[in-house]
Amino acid sequence: MEKMEIFSVKMCWGNFVFNYVHSDSVGNSGGILCVWDPSSYRKKDVTVSDYFIMIRGVWLKTGCDLLIVSVYAPQELNEKKMLWDYLTHVINNWKGEVIIMGDFNEVRCKSERFGSNFNVQGANVFNSFIVNAGLEEIPLGGCSFTWCHNSATKMSKDRFLISENLMITCPNFTTTSLERYLSDHRPILLRESHFDYGPTPFRFFHSWFEMEGFNKLVEDAWNEAPVDESNAMSNMMKKLKYLKQKIRDWNKGNMKSSKNIKAKLKDDLKAVDDIIDNGEGNDEVVKLRMDVLKSIQDIDKIQSLDAAQKAKIKWSIEGDENSSFYHGVLNKKRSQLNIRRILVDGTWVDNPQRVKNEFLHHFSKRFDKPATNRASLVMNFSKILYCDQQVELELKVYKDEVKRAV
Structure with a gap:
C-alpha cells in the first residue's frame, strides 16, 4: 500500500525527489496531500487533521521558520469557526512566517460567489480570522473564480494567505489560476516573480x-x-x-x-x-x-x-x-x-517585452488616427434662423417633452 501511495504521488510530482504528508478522505470529501522538495524545505513536525495538514519546518532559501497549512474547511459554520479559532491560536504562537492555502469553503465578499447564497455571517467570521491571525491575501491573477460546479451555474473563489511580514520580505509573490481541465477546481500557482520592465518613471518626493x-x-x-x-x-x-x-x-x-x-x-x-x-x-x-x-x-x-x-x-x-x-x-x-502578466489569445504572457508590446498594440489601435473612409453627412443647412425657429428654441423644456425625446 505504501509503495502504491508513493507511486501515485510520483505521478503527480514527476520524480521521486520529494517528501509528502496526506490525510485520508472523510465521506464524500477528498483527502489532503502535501508534497515538497526536501532541498527547498526541511520538515520539523506535522499535525494532520480531517480539515487541514500543518507542516512546521525551515525554508532553506532564507533560513526562516515557515509554517505551511493546507486547508479543506468543513461546510458547517460552527465547525468553521472552531477551525478558524484553532488556526489563529497556532499562528499567533508561531515565531516565523506562515502560508495557508486550499479550499476554505468560504468567501470574503459577495462578488467572490456566483449562483449560490452569500452568507454574510460566515464571511465576517472568515475576514476576522484573517485579520486576527495577521494574514494578507495575495491578489489572484487569471480567472476570477477557481471552483465551478459541473452545471456551470455555481462558482466561488479559493486563495493563498501569507503572514504580513512575509508580504514585506517577499513583495514579488504572485498567484495565478490555471486551467482546470477535468476537475471542478482550478489549480492556483504561487511563485515569486522578478521582472524587469525597464527604468522606473521619475517621481518627485x-x-x-x-x-x-x-x-x-x-x-x-x-x-x-x-x-x-x-x-x-x-x-x-x-x-x-x-x-x-x-x-x-x-x-x-x-x-x-x-x-x-x-x-x-x-x-x-x-x-x-x-x-x-x-x-x-x-x-x-x-x-x-x-x-x-x-x-x-x-x-x-x-x-x-x-x-x-x-x-x-x-x-x-x-x-x-x-x-x-x-x-x-x-x-x-x-x-x-502591479501587472505582471496578461492574457493573450488564451495564453498567459509574463515576458516583460511582450507585455509592453501588447499594451502598446492595444492602445495604439484605440487611439490611432481613424481610417480615411469615415462616414460623413452631406446636407445643406440653412445659415439663418427664422423667427418661429428662434421662439421654439427658446421655449421652456418640460419633463414630458424630455421623456418623449428619450
Whole structure:
C-alpha cells in the first residue's frame, strides 16, 4: 500500500525527489496531500487533521521558520469557526512566517460567489480570522473564480494567505489560476516573480524640500539648462529633461550620503552612551546626545515621509513610528496594482517585452488616427434662423417633452 501511495504521488510530482504528508478522505470529501522538495524545505513536525495538514519546518532559501497549512474547511459554520479559532491560536504562537492555502469553503465578499447564497455571517467570521491571525491575501491573477460546479451555474473563489511580514520580505509573490481541465477546481500557482520592465518613471518626493541645498540645485539647473529659442515647447521639454537628470544624480548621491551619515551618527550615539554608562556624563555630554538623537530622527523622518508618499497614506492620520508599517502598506499596494502578466489569445504572457508590446498594440489601435473612409453627412443647412425657429428654441423644456425625446 505504501509503495502504491508513493507511486501515485510520483505521478503527480514527476520524480521521486520529494517528501509528502496526506490525510485520508472523510465521506464524500477528498483527502489532503502535501508534497515538497526536501532541498527547498526541511520538515520539523506535522499535525494532520480531517480539515487541514500543518507542516512546521525551515525554508532553506532564507533560513526562516515557515509554517505551511493546507486547508479543506468543513461546510458547517460552527465547525468553521472552531477551525478558524484553532488556526489563529497556532499562528499567533508561531515565531516565523506562515502560508495557508486550499479550499476554505468560504468567501470574503459577495462578488467572490456566483449562483449560490452569500452568507454574510460566515464571511465576517472568515475576514476576522484573517485579520486576527495577521494574514494578507495575495491578489489572484487569471480567472476570477477557481471552483465551478459541473452545471456551470455555481462558482466561488479559493486563495493563498501569507503572514504580513512575509508580504514585506517577499513583495514579488504572485498567484495565478490555471486551467482546470477535468476537475471542478482550478489549480492556483504561487511563485515569486522578478521582472524587469525597464527604468522606473521619475517621481518627485515632498521630502526633498526639507533637504538643505535642494532649492538652489533646482534654480541652478534651470538656469544652466540648454536653451532652444526656435520652439518654446521644445525649449521647455529640454529644460525639464535636464532638470530631471540633475535631480536624479543629486538624489542618488544624497541617499548614499544619508546612509553613511546615519551610520556615523549611530556610532557617535554609542560612544556617548558608553561615556554615560561609565559615570562620566555631564551637561555637555547630555546635550551632545540630544543633538545626535535629533539628527538621527531628522533622517528617519525624511525616510518615513518618502515611504508614506509611496504608500499614499497621510502621516498625520495614519502615521506610525514603526517604519515596517509603511513598507507593509507599500508592498501590499505594489502587489495589488502591479501587472505582471496578461492574457493573450488564451495564453498567459509574463515576458516583460511582450507585455509592453501588447499594451502598446492595444492602445495604439484605440487611439490611432481613424481610417480615411469615415462616414460623413452631406446636407445643406440653412445659415439663418427664422423667427418661429428662434421662439421654439427658446421655449421652456418640460419633463414630458424630455421623456418623449428619450
